[in-house]
Amino acid sequence: TDMASTAAGTSKNAHGPLRDRAAERTEAEWETIYAARKARKEKHRARAAGVIDRRNPRCRRYWMVLSYEGGGFHGWQKQELADGPLRTVEGVLEERLRPVLAQRVKFWPAGRTDAGVSARGQVAQFDAV
Numbered sequence: 717t718d719m720a721s722t723a724a725g726t727s728k729n730a731h732g733p734l735r736d737r738a739a740e741r742t743e744a745e746w747e748t749i750y751a752a753r754k755a756r757k758e759k760h761r762a763r764a765a766g767v768i769d770r771r772n773p774r775c776r777r778y779w780m781v782l783s784y785e786g787g788g789f790h791g792w793q794k795q796e797l798a799d800g801p802l803r804t805v806e807g808v809l810e811e812r813l814r815p816v817l818a819q820r821v822k823f824w825p826a827g828r829t830d831a832g833v834s835a836r837g838q839v840a841q842f843d844a845v
Contacts, residue, residue: 772845779841785834792828805829809840817844 741749782805790802794810801807806823813821826839 774845775843776845777841777843779839782838782840783834783836784838786829786832787834789829790831791833792825805835813842819844 784805786805788803789805789808792805794804794807795802806825809823810821821842821844823840823842829835829838
């Protein structure tokens with residue numbers, strides 16, 4: 717690369733000279749970028765609504781020992797398809813506990829099962845306030 721052009725704030729790549737794009741943006745472009753970032757942050761906050769804050773001093777970790785007949789399940793882990801979710805052990809537990817605890821629940825199993833596999837003594841944990 718040419719040292720003079722590098723010192724001036726431009727350099728070259730396979731597509732030609734690179735410039736500092738930030739210096740060339742208009743006030744309207746900056747406002748658009750700021751609005752898009754703010755919208756992304758709000759969307760992220762909305763998705764996190766109801767998520768457990770493990771730093772909360774009232775938050776407790778619970779563990780449970782499960783037994784189930786796996787014939788009616790597509791395994792442990794939640795699975796989404798284009799036409800809707802499959803019936804899984806994790807999905808059923810989450811939908812049953814969410815109204816009882818009035819919060820979203822995320823499980824951490826000690827192991828997972830495949831479709832149609834039964835379990836006896838399977839351990840899983842979750843956090844709740």
